[in-house]
Amino acid sequence: MFAVVLLVGAILTYQFVRRLFVTKEDLEDVDSLHEKLNKEVNQLKKEKKYQLIKPTVDDFNSQIFQLSNKDRDKYTIDLHGLYSDHAILELKNRINQLIKEKYKGKLLVITGRGSHSVGEAKIKPRVNSFLKENSLLFEENSKGGAFIVYLSSQNVLLL
Numbered sequence: 001m002f003a004v005v006l007l008v009g010a011i012l013t014y015q016f017v018r019r020l021f022v023t024k025e026d027l028e029d030v031d032s033l034h035e036k037l038n039k040e041v042n043q044l045k046k047e048k049k050y051q052l053i054k055p056t057v058d059d060f061n062s063q064i065f066q067l068s069n070k071d072r073d074k075y076t077i078d079l080h081g082l083y084s085d086h087a088i089l090e091l092k093n094r095i096n097q098l099i100k101e102k103y104k105g106k107l108l109v110i111t112g113r114g115s116h117s118v119g120e121a122k123i124k125p126r127v128n129s130f131l132k133e134n135s136l137l138f139e140e141n142s143k144g145g146a147f148i149v150y151l152s153s154q155n156v157l158l159l
Contacts, residue, residue, distance in 0.1 A: 019056060022063040030081045033064070061086035074098070078110040084126045087111075091127060092158050095136070099155050107149040108141075134158050 020040050026033045037060050044053050061082050068078040077094050079087040091109060098107060111124040127147060131138045137150040 018059055019052075020060050020063075022060065022067060024067055027064065027067060027081055033081060057083070058086070065090055075103075075106065076108040076110065079123050079127065080110060080112045082123065084122045087123045088126055088130050091130065095149070095151070095155075096157050098151055099157055102153065104152050105150075107151055109138075109147040109149055110145065111147065112145045 020037060022033065026036075037057065040056060040060075041053055044050070044056065064081045065079075065086070068080055069076075072078060074094070074097070077091060079090065082090065095107065109127060111127050112121075124145075128140075131147065131149060136155070137152075138147050140147055
């Protein structure tokens with residue numbers, strides 16, 4: 001029985017194969033990058049491979065996050081280029097990590113101003129709302145593309 005469970009797990013794990021690759025150069029044009037993902041999602045829909053859409057979107061955002069934050073310390077988080085839901089998830093994870101480490105200090109959250117977003121900024125207002133909803137002390141950077149979050153011993157883990 002255990003072997004069957006392992007086999008099923010292995011099959012499910014290997015069912016997802018990365019179909020999109022994000023490079024550092026791709027991060028320079030977020031609009032084209034998102035267009036690339038939208039084309040891939042539409043192709044998956046045409047092929048009726050609906051179960052691969054969420055893993056593809058998740059993997060795509062994970063690649064962007066890893067590249068954007070590769071050379072940054074844990075006290076700075078860059079959310080540029082992510083879908084807003086993924087940006088909030090990454091921010092929540094980072095804040096929780098720092099709270100668990102009993103860190104007391106500043107976290108720089110880079111959102112960008114939203115000038116590349118279709119219509120209006122997406123990440124920046126979501127981050128602003130998230131910080132307020134979780135009663136975190138913060139201020140907006142004077143250039144408008146980042147927030148400084150002040151973490152203290154008073155902070156509790158975010159759900």
